[in-house]
Amino acid sequence: MLVNFVRGAPVEWLLDPDAEPWRKVSLERVALVGTPVGLQPTPAIRAAWANKHIGAVSEVQVGAVHNGEVIAFRLDWQDGSENRELGDTTAFPDAAAVMIPVVAGAPLITMGAPNQPVNTWYWRGDSDTQGRQVLSEGIGTTRTVDQTLVRGHGIWKDGRWKVVIARPMKVTSAEKVVQLAPGEKTQFAVAVWEGSNSERGGVKAFSGSWRDLVLAPAADGGKV
Amino acid sequence: MAAGISRRKFLVGAAAGATIVAIAYWRLRPVERGAPAAAPTPTTQAPPAYGDWRDVYRERWAWDRIVKSTHFVNCWYQSHCAWNVYVKDGVVWREEQVAAYPQVRDDVPDFNPRGCQKGACFSERMYDPARLRYPMKRAGERGSGKWQRISWEEALTGIADSVLDTITKEGSDRVVWDLGPLYTMGTFGAAHQRFSFLLDCTSLDMNTEIGDGHRGVGETFGKIVFERSADDYFFSDLILIWGGNPIATQIPNAHFLLEARYKGAQIVTIAPDLSPSSIHADLWVPVKPGCDAALGLSMANVILGEKLYDAAFLREQTDLPLLVREDTRRYLRSSDLREGGSEEELYLHDPKRGIVPVPKKELRLGDLEPSLEGRFEVGLADGRKVAVRPVFELLRERVAAYAPEQATAQCGTPPEMIRSLARRIAKAKSACTVTTSNFGKYYHGNLTERAMALVLALGGQYGKKGSGFVGFPFLVQDGLEKTTFQSFDLPDRLKILASMLPKRLELQLEGYTEEMLVYERSRNMYQSGMATSGALFWYVHGGLLKASEKLEEWDPYLKRPVKDVLAESFEKGWQHVWPKPGNDPRVLFVYGSNPLRRIRCYPLLLENLWPKLNTIVTLDWRMTSTGQFSDYVLPVSAWYERTEHKWVTPLMPFIHAGEKATTYYEAKSDWEIISLLAQAVHRRAGERGITGFTDRFGKSRQFGDLYDRFSQHGEFGPTDDEKVARTLLENASNLEGVSWDELKKTGFARFTSVGSSIVSIGNATTIEPNDTITPLTKHVIEKEPYPTLSRRMQFYLDQDLYLEMDEALPIHKDPPIAGGNYPLMLTGGHTRWSIHSAWRDDALMLQQQRGVPVMYMSIEDAGARGITDGETVKVFNDLASFQVMAKTTPAVRPGQLILYHAWENFQFAGGKGFQNLIPSPLNPVELAGGQFHLRPMSICMQPSHTDRDTRVEVARA
Amino acid sequence: MSKRQVAMVFDLNKCLGCQTCTIACKRLWTREEGMDYMWWATVNTQPGRGTPRDWEQSGGGFKDGVAQAGKLPTRQDFGDAWKFNHEEVFFEGKGQSAHLQVVGEQPEWGPNWDEDQGAGEYPNAYYFYLPRICNHCTHPACLEACPRKAIVKREEDGIVLIDEDRCRGYRFCMEACPYKKIYFNHVKKVSQKCIFCFPRVEQGVAPACARMCPGRVRFVGYKDDQNGPIWKLVEKYKVAIPLHPEFGTEPNVFYVPPVAPPRYDAEGNIDESKPRIPDEYLVSLFGPKVLDALAILKAEMAKTRAGGKSEMLDVLIAYQWKSMFGGLDRDPATIEWTKS
Structure with missing residues (x-):
């Protein structure tokens, strides 16, 4: 997937799925699969989900842009219910994430492996604009690095989510998070949690495999 | 106080009809005090620097300082508990029990930790929206919920003017104080007593009104106050929870019962429902509500029929050997036998000496062996001969109607259960009851209490450790009466003392015990109207009697309309009420009480009494049902905001105290409020040119020195709560060696004797530092007479109304259908x-x-x-x-x-x-x-x- | 397995149902934002639906060592947090037209909703009080369910804690806990539960629910301390048994079972042929060992009734209150915090 360069686009625009830059971005369809119950990290989760369908969202439209400093992913998907609140104890919010390997070849399905970390950028409906950046090196190892660098915003309308997740491409961090630059190539994956199906944690729909991600150089390409 | 006079006893009492007061018989205490108990040495603990989320919890538990306090409300049976109040950033943050009560004996459990869920959340309650923050005056109809915030000055001036108007135009007795569960007999009580005594107001004695009157106990023992310490259950082998639910309502005491059960006592709960106290019993005996007297009398039937009774005990301790005339059903009296004989000299029969007067000065019988059975002839002063029989025989006839097979229909308890229970009580080494203020809330509750007292008496179950039916628990520091007395100037005090001494000596010579003398003083005070029957006040002035109009339909045993009996009682001076009927009350101080919530059929008060009242003032820390219908509500400091100590009961024989831990908006302590009110009355009288008034006894009093007297010439200023608390303690005789400075550090101190207060002396026992407390030992062991007509536990009452109602001996009567014929x-x-x-x-x-x-x-x-x-x-x-x-x-x-x-x-x-x-x-x-x-x-x-x-x-x- | 394990024994024959433990805990720990509906310590009348409602039928735990699916209770099942309209009733000029009630929808359940109701038929009704906290299990279903390894069992005392820095609020632990003793903080978005008052335990002070219990119900201590009450009651006298042992989590709270008064036959005479609280009901709560524990307890009570001594009952009596806490008997008032 090509990440278009949009010169001079302010971050506010990038974070607004209805804003100008996104109109020109063509979204790609990405099929999602539920994480296999057998791969759920704990017996209790496996027992709870043994007879329940994991992965209520089966496809998502994905696109991305950058303005030379900030990269933003756009995820759109059909969803009959807007689940933004934790509300009752039994309620879970809709959520989405973008994952990028820190080390090339890190396994996706186990969310990395020892010494093969992956970097995940989360958005969750209950804390709309505040994203979360996580590192993991295998199932159950996820560790929140910060809740400041990743920002997001979602709009639910007419049975459809439009969600943006953004992060500066280069960040100053003591942690070994992904550093990106225009013109680079890497991979990414996406995941979507359907709150009304009690999806959270490892119980989610994801893109199944890494997909290529090409960041357009900042020099050429488009402008708003 | 000079050491030289420290051991002298000052005997004082109140003169009947005097303008003043009851004053305690007290003893000045030695100056030397016991060494203060060592306070635990705090060890310094630095909270760890923030590492992770766990520190949030560690820091949450930390505090700035700890203050001792308790909840100064009458928890009665469960009062009191010493609490550490944890303060953080000036706010009371939480509380936890002090839990440092000493173990009294190795073989009984200690009192720790005490407390209950209510006490454990007062730190939340005191900041909740029910709190009163400012003085308020109503801005709409009474009860409209429309309020106007006013200053203390405005409030006190308005109230003072109303008080002055009433006192000077209509009579001071029309200024009425309703005293409630916040009454401490500490600074709270001192404030009220000084104010109302100086202005000759009427205070409502609401103990019988609320249903805590224990009338059957009073009828039998001549007093109602006597109770054990909760650890005394440890010496019982049979505990009858009968008329109580201690598991739910004596939370801090209840462990003693359940631990006594483990130690081997059998717990029997007698109650209609499977109450929380029934589930922990070894036996739950269901009974029809209000029909316990039938059960008791049936047990008496079994004990008498099977000759399981303790005859020696009955002869010495009860009126059962006393002789009753067959013709009149009255006791044989010396007035029957000779001209000018006493109405209060009664007789018994001794096989060797014949019919002889009942010994009155002590219970010891010497060589007498009074007959419990027999029929004897006696010649009267007028020459007639009449037959007399011991009460015991009449009792046997009375209980003959309660054979278990018959009684079961009345009380709902199966015959075999009645028999087995009766035998257990008679044969127990030490049987006791847990009987709280329950039966007084039944129309015929006195009959139940009399039957219960009887069953235990037949078994000789009194005076031994862990034994006995019990009355009302009450144990107070006895310094209040003396402190109030001190508000009078020395010449007045001497005058009062001088007027009272001769009467006291006379009664002593007649064999009155100290206890009886205290009660005589109490009766004089009651007669004077300083305190009057709350129950009668509401019946007469509150219009409550209207609800009794259908009593003839409800109570099949009634012989004539109750209003006729009331008229007779007033006329004969048996009972009375202040203000006198027809003199409408005008000012009502709702002093830590809540009459509109408390009083049965309260809508009648709103209908009949409220319109007569010019001013209704509620003093409380929170809004109440009565506050809603008041003219003024004044915010009083809540319990952690005051310096105070408070009475308890023998169940938990430790006085409890607390220091002010914080303040709340404009709330003030009641001592301060009443001090300021006294100042306001004083000031307004001056401003309005009112010099004085005539009290209800026709004596004139001046307003000019009102505040001077109230404050004892400035010695106790409006914010001198601590000084008042200290003085009360210094004036108490029953906390030997306990200083205020020590008490406020420890939060509690054990009583050293029951003291001389009207409401404590009845316990009639000693308080030893290393033992549990068993009531009535003064009578049962030391043979001091009971304060009854017969000087014994008295089961036969020959007063007119008892004879009229066939209640000379206890009887079972079905409960009335109060309120109509509903199922x-x-x-x-x-x-x-x-x-x-x-x-x-x-x-x-x-x-x-x-x-x-x-x-x-x-x-x-x-x-x-x-x-x-x-x-x-x-x-x-x-x-x-x-x-x-x-x-x-x-x-x-x-x-x-x-x-x-x-x-x-x-x-x-x-x-x-x-x-x-x-x-x-x-x-x-x-x-x-x-x-x-x-x-x-x-x-x-x-x-x-x-x-x-x-x-x-x-x-x- | 932790090196040591703290535990509690609750004597149901001493429990008053007074909820002082409940309130002690509430005032100390669960008064912050998001915790208003939490009651880490609860007491329910049994039989009853309890708190959260029908928790015993909510799954979770283990069967033959295999994790079982569990349900998530709702806030309403826990009873939710009620706000009242005091201001409206007192100060807003509405007279008697407004009365005190819960603001909004009227509750249909609460943490102690079925207080004193029980089961059976009069006069053979029966009930007793069942206090509960987190069991700090040896085999904690919550810990094993958490995909984030956010739940730890401390080496030094076996206290099970949710690491609120790691917790992401997934609530798999809530589902997995068969005792339903985990709550979700909707403000902090983390799961929370009884912490066995670890800050107190660290200072040698017994947990608040135990130290503040006026019924002297709660014995505390280390399981391996042979001089302490836990070892004596659980191991030596075998009079205390766990709740729902079949849940497979090896709980570390143990119960002395209730001895109820006898029942009555149709004529109203004592019927000793069966107990007031049906055995099968107790077995359904505590497993078959409850009958042994009851027999042991009754035998000891018969001994003292006959005038004999019982060391076991002396432990339960706790002549000295402090003996209940297995050495965790420090007076918290002896601690003075310094401001750092």
Whole structure:
């Protein structure tokens, strides 16, 4: 997937799925699969989900842009219910994430492996604009690095989510998070949690495999 | 105080009819004090620097400082508990028990930790929206909920003017104080007593009105106050929880019962419902509500029939050997035998010496062996011969009607159960009852208490450790009366002392014990109207008697309209009320009380009394059902905001104290409020040119030195709470070696004797530092006479009304159908969830219930009416109706409804509180008087209010 | 397995149902934002639906060592947090037209909703009080269910804690806990539960629910301390048994079972042929060993009734209150915090 360069686009625009830059971005369809119950990290989760369908969202439209400093992913998907609140104890919010390997070849399905970390950028409906950046090196190892660098915003309308997740491409961090630059190539994956199906944690729909991600150089390409 | 006079006794008493006061008989205490108990040495603990989330919890538990306190409310049976109040950033953050009570004996458990869920959340309650923050004056109709915030100055001036108007134009007795559960007998009591004594106001004695009068106890023992310490249960082998629910209502004491059970005591709970106290019993004996007298009398039948009684005990300790005339059914008196003979000299028969006067100065019989049986002839002064028989024989005849097979129909207890229980009581090494202030709330509760006292007496179950039927528990520091007395200047004091001494000496010569002298003083004080029967006050001035108009339909045993009996009683001076009937009350101080919540059939008060009142002032820390209908509400400091100490009961024989831990908006302590009010009256009298008034005895008093006297010439200023607390303690005789400075550090101190207070001396026992407390040992062991006409436990009462009602001996009477002929009996009990109404609307407590008032109902009764658990139902009878949530359970006896105590009226739809349909009919026998121990005195032998006999129907709302 | 394990024994024959433990805990720990509906310590009348409602039928735990699916209770099942309209009733000029009630929808359940109701038929009704906290299990279902390894069992005392820095609020632990003793903080978005008052235990002070219990119900201590009450009651006298042992989590709270008064036959005479609380009901709560524990307890009570001595009952009596806490008997008032 090509990440278009949009010169001079302010971050506010990038974070607004209805804003100008996104109109020109063509979204790609990405099929999602539920994480296999057998791969759920704990017996209790496996027992709870043994007879329940994991992965209520089966496809998502994905696109991305950058303005030379900030990269933003756009995820759109059909969803009959807007689940933004934790509300009752039994309620879970809709959520989405973008994952990028820190080390090339890190396994996706186990969310990395020892010494093969992956970097995940989360958005969750209950804390709309505040994203979360996580590192993991295998199932159950996820560790929140910060809740400041990743920002997001979602709009639910007419049975459809439009969600943006953004992060500066280069960040100053003591942690070994992904550093990106225009013109680079890497991979990414996406995941979507359907709150009304009690999806959270490892119980989610994801893109199944890494997909290529090409960041357009900042020099050429488009402008708003 | 000079050491030289420290051991002298000063004997004082109150002169009948004097303008003043009751004063204690006290003893000045030695100056030397015991060494203060070592306070635990704090060790310094630095909170760790923030590492992770765990430190949030570690820091949450930390605090700035700790202050000792307790909840200065009358928890009565469960009072009191020493608490550490944890303060953080100037705010009371939480509380936890001090839990440092010493173990009294190695073989009984200690008192730790005490406390209950209500005390454990007062730190939440004191900041909740029910708190009063500022003085307020109503800005609409009474009860409209429209208020105007005013300054203290405005409030006190307005109230002072109303007080002055009433006192000078209509009489000081029309200024009435309703005293409630916040009354401490510490600074709170000192403030009220000084003010009302100096201005000759009327204070309501509400003990019998609330139903704590223990009339049957008073009728039998000549007093109502006597109770054991809770650890004394450890010496019982049979504990009868009969008329109480200590598991729910004596939370801090209850462990002693359950631990006694482990030690080998058998616990028997006698109650209609499977109460929380029944589930922990070895035997639960179901009984029909209000029919316990039949059970008791049937047990008496078994004990007498099987000759299981303790004859020696009966001869010495009871009136059962005393002789009664067959013709008049009255005791044989020396006035029968000779001209000018005494009405108070009674007789017994001794096989060797014949008919001889009952020894009055002590119970010891010497070589007498009074006959319990027989029929004897005696020649009267007029020459006639009449037959006399011992009470014992009359009793045997009376209980013959209660053979278990017959009594079972009355009380609902199977015959074999009655027999087995009777035998257990008679044969127990040490049997006792846990009987709280329950039966006084039944119309015929006195009969039940008399029957219970009798059963235990037949078994000789008194005076031994762990034994005995019990009265009302009360144990106070006895410094208040002396402190109040000190507000009079020395010449006045000497005058009073001089006037009282001769009468006192005379009575002593007649064999009056110290206890009897105290009660005589109490009766004089009661007669003077400084305190008057709250029950009669509401019946007469509150219009409550209207609800008794149908009593003839409700009580089949009634011989004539109760209003006729009331007229007779007033006329003969058996009972009386202040102000006199016809003199309408004008000012009502609601002093830490809540009459509109408390009083059965309260709508009659709003209808009849409220219009007569010019000014109603509620002093409280929170808004109440009565505050809502007051003209002024004044914010009083809540319990952690005051420096105070408070009375307890022998169940927990430690005085408790606390220091002010914080302040709240404009709330002031009651000492300060009443001091400022005294100043305001003083000032306004001056400003308005009013010099003085004539008190109810025709003596003139001046306003000019009012505040001077109140403050003892400035010695006790408005913010001198601590000084007052200290002085009260210094003036107490029954806390030897306890200093205020030590007390405020420890939070508690053990009483050293029952002291001389009217409300404590009746315990008639000693308090040893290393032993449990058993009541009545002065009588049973030391053979001091009981303060009754017969000087014994008295089961036979020959006063006119008792003879008229066939209640000379205890009898079972079916409960009246108070409220009309409806199938269900609405009963109640103290709640686990509040002390009176103080926590009734507390959010945390409500969350642990159902958020709204509930009424427990049997599955059967609910089912028959199509009512399911959780449904709102309508409860109604001839008087009124209310709505409440039904809670259905198989634990409740069919036919009975249980609505626990103290819901506020504002918790019911339309403000219609559950007491609105409780008629509280006046039982005519309670209007008795005239005879030695049937004369009214402080806290007992006054008519009462009752509620447990109320009949209702219930329907889906 | 932790090196040591703290535990409690609750004597149901001493429990008053007074909820002082409940309130002690509430005032100390669960008064912050998001915790208003939490009651880490609860007491329910049994039989009853309890808190959260029907928790015993909510799954979770283990069967033959295999994790079982569990349900998530709702806030309403826990009873939610009620706000009342005091201001409206007192100060807003509405007279008697407004009465005190819960603001909004009227509750249909609460943490102690079925207080004193029980089961059976009058006069053979029966009930007793069952206090509960987190069991700090040896085999904690919550810990094993958490995909984030956010739940730890401390080496030094076996206290099970949710690491609120790691917790992401997934609530798998809530589902997995068969005792339903985990709550979700909707403000902090983390799961929370009884912490066995670890800050107190660290200072040698017994947990608040135990130290503040006026019924002297709660014995505390280390399981392996042979001088302490836990070892004596659980191992030596075998009079205390766990709740729902079949849940497979090896709970570390143990119960002395209730001895109820006898029942009555149709004529109203004592019927000794069966107990008031049906055995099968107790077995359904505590497993078959409850009958042994009851027999042991009754035998000892018969001994003292006959005038004999019982060391076991002396432990339960606790002549000295402090003996209940297995050495965790420090007076918290002896601690003075310094401001850092």
